[in-house]
Amino acid sequence: MQTPIVYPHVSVDCVVFGFDGIHLHVLLLKRTGKEGETSFNDLKLPGSLIFSEEDLDEAAQRVMGELFAKNILYLHQFKSFGSPSRTSNPRDIGWLENAVQQKIGRIITVSYLSLIRIDDKMKLKSDNVQAVWTALPDIKKLAFDHVSIIHEAVDEVRRFVSMDATLVFNLLPKKFTAAQMRVLFEELYGEKMDVRNFHKKMSRMDYVMPLDEFEQGVSHRAARFYKFDKKTYTKSHTGF
Amino acid sequence: MQTPIVYPHVSVDCVVFGFDGIHLHVLLLKRTGKEGETSFNDLKLPGSLIFSEEDLDEAAQRVMGELFAKNILYLHQFKSFGSPSRTSNPRDIGWLENAVQQKIGRIITVSYLSLIRIDDKMKLKSDNVQAVWTALPDIKKLAFDHVSIIHEAVDEVRRFVSMDATLVFNLLPKKFTAAQMRVLFEELYGEKMDVRNFHKKMSRMDYVMPLDEFEQGVSHRAARFYKFDKKTYTKSHTGF
DNA sequence: GCAAAAGTGTTGGGCATACACCCATGA
DNA sequence: TCATGGGTGTATGCCCAACACTTTTGC
Numbered sequence: 001m002q003t004p005i006v007y008p009h010v011s012v013d014c015v016v017f018g019f020d021g022i023h024l025h026v027l028l029l030k031r032t033g034k035e036g037e038t039s040f041n042d043l044k045l046p047g048s049l050i051f052s053e054e055d056l057d058e059a060a061q062r063v064m065g066e067l068f069a070k071n072i073l074y075l076h077q078f079k080s081f082g083s084p085s086r087t088s089n090p091r092d093i094g095w096l097e098n099a100v101q102q103k104i105g106r107i108i109t110v111s112y113l114s115l116i117r118i119d120d121k122m123k124l125k126s127d128n129v130q131a132v133w134t135a136l137p138d139i140k141k142l143a144f145d146h147v148s149i150i151h152e153a154v155d156e157v158r159r160f161v162s163m164d165a166t167l168v169f170n171l172l173p174k175k176f177t178a179a180q181m182r183v184l185f186e187e188l189y190g191e192k193m194d195v196r197n198f199h200k201k202m203s204r205m206d207y208v209m210p211l212d213e214f215e216q217g218v219s220h221r222a223a224r225f226y227k228f229d230k231k232t233y234t235k236s237h238t239g240f
Numbered sequence: 241m242q243t244p245i246v247y248p249h250v251s252v253d254c255v256v257f258g259f260d261g262i263h264l265h266v267l268l269l270k271r272t273g274k275e276g277e278t279s280f281n282d283l284k285l286p287g288s289l290i291f292s293e294e295d296l297d298e299a300a301q302r303v304m305g306e307l308f309a310k311n312i313l314y315l316h317q318f319k320s321f322g323s324p325s326r327t328s329n330p331r332d333i334g335w336l337e338n339a340v341q342q343k344i345g346r347i348i349t350v351s352y353l354s355l356i357r358i359d360d361k362m363k364l365k366s367d368n369v370q371a372v373w374t375a376l377p378d379i380k381k382l383a384f385d386h387v388s389i390i391h392e393a394v395d396e397v398r399r400f401v402s403m404d405a406t407l408v409f410n411l412l413p414k415k416f417t418a419a420q421m422r423v424l425f426e427e428l429y430g431e432k433m434d435v436r437n438f439h440k441k442m443s444r445m446d447y448v449m450p451l452d453e454f455e456q457g458v459s460h461r462a463a464r465f466y467k468f469d470k471k472t473y474t475k476s477h478t479g480f
Numbered sequence: 481g482c483a484a485a486a487g488t489g490t491t492g493g494g495c496a497t498a499c500a501c502c503c504a505t506g507a
Numbered sequence: 508t509c510a511t512g513g514g515t516g517t518a519t520g521c522c523c524a525a526c527a528c529t530t531t532t533g534c
Contacts, residue, residue, distance in 0.1 A: 006292035006338065007247055010322070010348055052246035056322040056348070080320045080350045082250070082296040100245065108250055108296070108348075110320045159403065179513075197496060199514065204495085220512040221504035404494070420485075437524065444522085460485040461531035 008082070008106040012059045013047035013146065014075070015111060015153035016117040019171040021180050023135040024187050025118075026150055027067070030130040031143060045142035045150070049100060058114040062193070067131060068116075070086035074170045075114045079149075082108035086145045095143070099114040109144075113153045115170035140199065161188055166207070168229040170226065175211060177223035178202055202226070207233035209218070248322070248346040249282070252299045253287035253386065254315070255351060255393035256307070258358040259411040261420050263375040264413035264427050265358075266390055267307070269385060270370040273335035280331065286389070287349065289340060296452045300352040307371060308356075314410045315354045318396040319389075322348035326385045335383070349384075355410035401428055406447070409468040415451065417463035418442055442466070447473035 016027035026044040030225050046067055050059040056077065064072045087093055087107055097104050118133065139150060161167050168184055182198045210230045214222040256267035268283040286307055291300040296317065304312045327333055327347055337344050358373065401407050406478060408424055422438045442448050449469045454462040 005249070005289045005342070006294075007292075010248055010250065010252055019486045049245045050248075050322070052346075053324050054246075055324065056320060077319060079317060080296060084295065084351070097440070102245070104294070108350075110322070110348075155259050162403070163399065177513085194497065194499095195513080196515075197499080215513095218504095218512085220491085220510090221514075223513055237394070372500075417486090434524070434526095435486085436526085440523085455486095457533095458485085459533045460483085461487075463486060 006106055008108050009049055010102060011049045011107055011109045012056060012063060013045045013109050013111050013149060014060055014063050015045060015113045015150055016064070017113065017115050017153075017171065018133055018158060019184055020133070022183065023137075024154075024171075024184075025135050026139065026153075028132050028134050028139075028142070030132065031095065033091065033098065035091045035094065039050050040139065042133070042143060043134070045146045046131075049107075056110050060110075064114065072114055073114065074116070074167065075112055076110050076160075077110060079152055080108060080110045081145060081149060082106075083145070089144070092144050107144075109149075111149050111153065113156060115157070115167060117171060117173060118174060141148040148166060159189055161185075161238070165205075166228070166233060174227075175213065175225040175227055177215065177225060179223055206236060246346055248348050249289055249344060251287050251289045251347055251349045253285045253302060253351050253389060254295060254300055254303050255285060255353045256304070257353065257355050257393075257397060257411065258373055259371070259424055259427070260358060263377075263422065264394075264411075264424075265375050266371040266393075268372050268374050268379075268381065268382070269334065270372065272340065273331065274333045275334065279459050282381065282383060283374070283379075285386045287370075289310075289347075296350050299384055300350075304354060312354055312356065314356070314407065315352055317350060317352050319392055320350045321385060321389060322346075323385070329384070332384050347384075349389075351393065353396060355397070355407060357411060357413060359413060379427060398428055401425075406468070406473060412468075415453065416452055416466040417455065417465060419463055421466070431451050446476060 009165075018025045018027065020193055027046065029046050031040065031044045032039060034040070046063050046098060049064050050056065050061075054062070060077070061072065064075060084106055086109075087104070093104060103189065104140050111226075136154065139147060141147065142150075148182070157167075158192075166179065168188070171184060172181060178199060181202065182193055185198075186193055207229045208226050209232070211225045211227060213225040215225070257433075258265045258267065266342060267285050267286065270281065272281050273278060273282045274280070286303050288299060288303050290296065294302070297315075300315055300317070301312065304315060324346055326349075327344070333344060336347075376390075376394070379387060381387065382390075397407075408421065408428070412421060418439060421442070422433055423437070425438075426433055447469050448466050449472070451465045451467060453465040455465070456462065
């Protein structure tokens with residue numbers, strides 16, 4: 001072989017999606033560093049270089065474990081990014097070399113995506129005050145090529161939800177209204193949906209159980225709460 | 241960080257699918273090497289370590305370019321594999337170290353899949369006599385974890401074809417019969433399809449044009465040929 | 481003629497879309 | 508009493524699955 005082979009670093013990055021009832025959000029970490037004289041503040045995806053004897057999935061799980069107290073249910077590898085130009089910004093290089101105390105050349109990153117419920121049980125670890133939930137349209141500039149990684153993650157979520165709609169229940173609260181669920185689908189697909197048709201679709205899902213609880217203190221007719229019954233789902237989708 | 245960070249090698253591997261009218265096939269390369277005293281022959285996926293200044297997609301394209309004279313239309317990254325145990329077989333390590341004349345530790349591979357038409361224009365380069373088209377059920381043992389890479393590639397193809405059925409036209413000949421197309425779908429989904437319904441589905445696809453040509457010299461009623469009209473397809477699927 | 485594979489017609493059910501409508505509540 | 512958002516009923520049309528049947532061809 002004539003062309004030299006490169007010895008890159010390999011990292012994992014996690015695109016963590018959450019839903020607040022109105023918009024899709026991504027979990028980002030604050031980053032501070034120095035560029036020459038001046039220091040800067042910006043945002044990045046949670047991630048890490050991989051350790052020896054660690055599988056890719058394990059590395060991603062470790063990154064998530066550093067963020068959340070509870071175990072992550074849905075964590076899924078979706079694409080690797082390895083353009084030589086992704087480490088072209090000296091700000092990124094400088095920050096990373098300072099963080100790991102190593103000379104860094106090229107970095108290939110294996111990206112994961114996760115869908116989580118933003119609630120008390122999935123609270124961020126207390127020492128992670130630098131984490132911020134950011135709504136998709138508010139994401140402008142990030143470290144490395146993280147903006148395009150997020151864009152591709154959104155595409156992937158869309159693809160997977162259209163194949164397995166039950167993935168959205170990872171994002172919704174334990175108890176949710178029909179409108180919340182509909183807004184989430186509208187966010188994901190980027191288009192309005194017919195209210196009536198959505199209700200009919202929901203009532204056809206026997207694993208979405210209507211509850212006898214209703215919203216309180218709202219200035220209009222109170223919406224019914226529903227819950228996702230996983231047992232009913234697996235029963236009706238495994239042949240037994 | 242307490243745990244040491246690893247400096248792995250990074251490669252690309254390509255799972256190239258072809259269809260001979262009856263079964264799905266994967267393109268494999270013959271591999272010969274020595275294990276202690278004895279030498280061995282087996283099969284592997286086409287692949288390569290990545291070069292410096294080369295993007296992942298470019299590396300995969302290069303590997304394909306070494307196999308085929310014509311340019312590849314559909315080449316798509318689908319998953320990375322990086323378990324430390326994937327290089328646990330000394331036969332694999334020995335073969336690779338001999339091939340690249342380097343000490344090799346851990347290898348992370350970014351896998352691509354390609355759907356191609358097995359015809360004259362997509363002929364293998366003449367110097368690639370070590371390439372063999374292998375039917376899926378005939379694939380038993382391969383180098384590294386290539387068997388499981390192929391299994392995941394098959395899943396991915398299924399997923400993508402179910403979202404965009406026109407991908408199958410990459411596998412079919414320019415002119416194909418309804419039966420060929422149906423058998424391909426049956427191979428992909430692993431289940432028989434109703435002949436009548438399949439014809440109706442085809443006739444609803446305005447981008448599948450019936451031709452005035454028919455099979456010749458067959459011992460039964462000659463089947464009509466069809467072709468995929470990409471222009472009609474893009475016209476009716478881009479809003480204009 | 482016979483076997484084998486190509487190709488067609490018909491019907492009933494499920495699901496999506498669209499639109500018009502009623503219900504509950506706070507201002 | 509009106510505006511707002513939650514939720515329902517009903518009609519229409521498309522796609523799909525499950526059928527049995529006719530056509531063409533080589534032997």
